[in-house]
Amino acid sequence: MTRWNAPVSGGPVKAVVRLPGSKSMTNRALVLAALAEEPSVLRGALRSRDTLLMAAALRALGIGVQDEGVDWTVTPAPPAAPAAVDCGLSGNVMRFVPPLAALADGEISFDGDPHARVRPMGPLLEALRALGVTVEDGGRGLLPFTLIGTGGVEGGSVTIDASSSSQLVSGLLLSAPRYARGIELRHEGPPVPSTPHLEMTVRMLREAGATVETGPDVWRVAPGPLRGGEYMIEPDLSNAAQFLAAALVTGGTVTVRDWPAVTTQPGDRLRELLPRMGGEVTYSGGDLTVRGTGRIRGIEADLSDAPELAQVLAMVAALADGPSRFTGIAHIRGHETDRLAALVAELTRLGGDAEELPDGLEIRPKPLHGGVFHTYDDHRMVMAAATLGLAVPGIEVENPATVGKTLPEFLDLWTNMLEQ
Missing domain, CATH: 3.65.10.10 (Enolpyruvate transferase domain)
Structure with a gap:
């Protein structure tokens, strides 16, 4: 039609x-479950293009995702490379998956729909570079780009301007427990929009066992294991x-x-x-x-x-x-x-x-x-x-x-x- x-x-x-179910909660739960120490079940997960793209991205990295029906199962595994990730037009996929994929050892390429190639990505890619990840994007700060991982991310302190999207913050925070030093992330610039989504990210991280401290325009996530288990999607x-x-x-x-x-x-x-x-x-x-x-x-x-x-x-x-x-x-x-x-x-x-x-x-x-x-x-x-x-x-x-x-x-x- x-x-x-x-x-x-x-x-x-x-x-x-x-x-x-909520797209935002489903995609955050998928990323956290992929990084956990044991399998997880997502109750009432949303089945839509954005969440199916997220599930496919995780599977491309070697993570088990069973996404049939309303309850999905995630079997975690270390992210694997080489891999290619299709972001479609999903801001969640293009901003949540690269910090996770940086944990792999090898090349992971990212691309998406034509309009996805103009959506803001530069602050996230620069933050990953500051954390020691090699990113090849031709200096555009946009899709398509390639990450070259070394099997881990050191982490540490990084400053970004996230005024174009709160997803730039959430993407870094979700994978931070698996970084050797965690992360201390500071925002400098006009206010970060969509602050409830940042609260959602922090809350879900804490419920998965992460230690998270927040202050005005600063977020600290300590390194440590994440729990699997059950996610109830609103x-x-x-x-x-x-x-x-x-x-x-x-x-x-x-x-x-x-x-x-x-x-x-x-x-x-x-x-x-x-x-x-x-x-x-x-x-x-x-x-x-x-x-x-x-x-x-x-x-x-x-x-x-x-x-x-x-x-x-x-x-x-x-x-x-x-x-x-x-x-x-x-x-x-x-x-x-x-x-x-x-x-x-x-x-x-x-x-x-x-x-x-x-x-x-x-x-x-x-x-x-x-x-x-x-x-x-x-x-x-x-x-x-x-x-x-x-x-x-x-x-x-x-x-x-x-x-x-x-x-x-x-x-x-x-x-x-x-x-x-």
Whole structure:
């Protein structure tokens, strides 16, 4: 299917949704399990393009990953070379796997999709060089590149600018327990975005037995063994955004099952953001429910800690009764596509009024019409288009299959939501 006609809501949506596991937790668990001293089981792992790429990358390095079904098994082994790693368009793979692969003895090559070759990698590669790893990238600081490992990494102190992605920090921290001296990592530069993902990395490291100390823009991971065992993967709360937003857009009620009471997932900010936009949010018995009130309000919000919510929230804002401004998200220009430019282009194409800011986006609601909504091989652009399509007839969504990156079941889940 090259285009998908986004369905228009026939009235208030009333639905209950169960979401598959968190991509961020699944991929972190895979890396930690690969470095552990005994096998691990991932309960409720997400099966999507990004997580399958991670599993394939680990297998290319000689690590056993059984990824059939909802529970996956990882059998650790020392990373082996030579190997070739396909990163696809996954920021997790291109930033989490090189620090692990540096433990191998030999050459490991990395490449990915065409747009992956422009995503920021330079700070990570320079950090690996500072830790004693040989990296051949032609001076580009981008994919493709080759690591030449010597069977171990000394580790120690290193400073990077991680203002383009928190994954640059997480990637180094996840493998640091296996470095001879661990790591002391300092960030210098504008603030690191997506800080909940850093909290997730630290929490999962500690749960695996690592000793981690943190301070303002500094992380210390001591060398030592990691435990295998069982990882319980939470539902992906970022992928809840469009479903809960449907309640606001249609004046309906949507419940997401098994929402964790306490979590490090950035998607948990929906509890605070959706009420500000006019929804009513309740949490009971592990279920999060959003009820639309028939009014959508414009807001100003700093999304630096939850940038993956920006696209869906932008669509809701385009339907609001006043302007909205989302800031703290300059770095999403370097995500799967230039997300700020893409949002402005697509809203403008449909008659909207949106403007890029130095660090975000301003949206001034206007009457919208149907048309082709280009998605730029970006899964969250598909989800954003579906959200807008609930209220704007005639939206044709380009390349809906790109949702396979994090939520292959999206179209079925969306249709089922509207049919309940």
